[in-house]
Amino acid sequence: MIDIRIQPQRFDSGKELVPLMEMEGGAVASFTGIARKDGDVAAIELEHYPAMTEASLRALAQEAARRWGLLGCIVIHRVGRIEVGEEIVLVGTAAAHRAEAFDACQFLIDRLKTDVPFWKKEIFGDGSSAWVEAKASDDAKADSWS
Amino acid sequence: MQFLYFASVREAMGRDGEELQPPEHVTTIADAANWLAGQSEAHAAALENHGKLRFALDHVMTNKDASIANACELAIFPPVTGG
Numbered sequence: 001m002i003d004i005r006i007q008p009q010r011f012d013s014g015k016e017l018v019p020l021m022e023m024e025g026g027a028v029a030s031f032t033g034i035a036r037k038d039g040d041v042a043a044i045e046l047e048h049y050p051a052m053t054e055a056s057l058r059a060l061a062q063e064a065a066r067r068w069g070l071l072g073c074i075v076i077h078r079v080g081r082i083e084v085g086e087e088i089v090l091v092g093t094a095a096a097h098r099a100e101a102f103d104a105c106q107f108l109i110d111r112l113k114t115d116v117p118f119w120k121k122e123i124f125g126d127g128s129s130a131w132v133e134a135k136a137s138d139d140a141k142a143d144s145w146s
Numbered sequence: 147m148q149f150l151y152f153a154s155v156r157e158a159m160g161r162d163g164e165e166l167q168p169p170e171h172v173t174t175i176a177d178a179a180n181w182l183a184g185q186s187e188a189h190a191a192a193l194e195n196h197g198k199l200r201f202a203l204d205h206v207m208t209n210k211d212a213s214i215a216n217a218c219e220l221a222i223f224p225p226v227t228g229g
Contacts, residue, residue, distance in 0.1 A: 033229055046228070047152060047153055048228070049150070049152055049202070049205075049221060049223070051205055051219075052202060052205040052206075052221070055205060056205075056207075077228060077229075088229070089228070089229055109229055112228060112229050113226070113227075113228060113229040114225075114226065115207065115226070116226060116228055117152065117202065117207075117221075117223065117226050117228075118226055118227065118228025118229070119152060119153035119154075119223070119224065119226060119227050119228070120227045120228065121153075131153055131154045131224065131227075132227045133225075133227070134224070134225030134226065134227050
């Protein structure tokens with residue numbers, strides 16, 4: 001089972017992980033990314049490249065499923081305006097054992113950050129805004145999986 | 147050929163895309179970026195330092211040496227920041 005969703009709506013990570021917990025494996029790992037409280041940032045605005053986003057997430061999920069023998073995985077990524085404190089992304093993986101579930105989950109979020117066409121803009125309390133710059137440390141983490 | 151622009155590149159261009167036919171001597175993504183930069187002041191500003199930008203040819207991220215022959219869509223954008 002590979003479930004990929006790109007949506008503006010909020011989601012509940014706990015509920016979304018239930019199908020992975022019902023796959024009869026011994027482990028479910030997950031990562032939920034939250035819009036961080038950071039100075040005067042009030043919200044973030046997420047842009048993406050619709051024709052490419054879902055296909056590139058699906059390709060990453062298929063690679064993870066093959067490499068770690070996953071029973072299933074889910075990736076939900078929100079787009080549009082996201083208030084500070086709200087969830088941005090969920091990655092969940094189900095596997096027979098914890099090592100595979102942990103590694104696949106980390107692989108998916110690390111590679112998502114460098115390979116999938118999403119862009120974040122920070123919206124400040126006074127209404128001004130600034131694009132978030134990519135971090136070299138994210139490139140290094142993503143490269144460590146190749 | 148369809149050119150698409152995202153995030154800071156889209157804002158600097160003042161548009162999210164356009165249909166343009168590059169001349170025959172434009173054979174790679176790097177050539178296309180250089181040619182595109184000559185189209186207007188906004189194009190030049192958007193593509194300044196295009197060494198730092200990323201490119202996707204027909205929905206696949208590709209390096210700048212790749213040939214654009216037979217491609218339908220070239221997307222130009224800054225490094226991605228999702229997650």
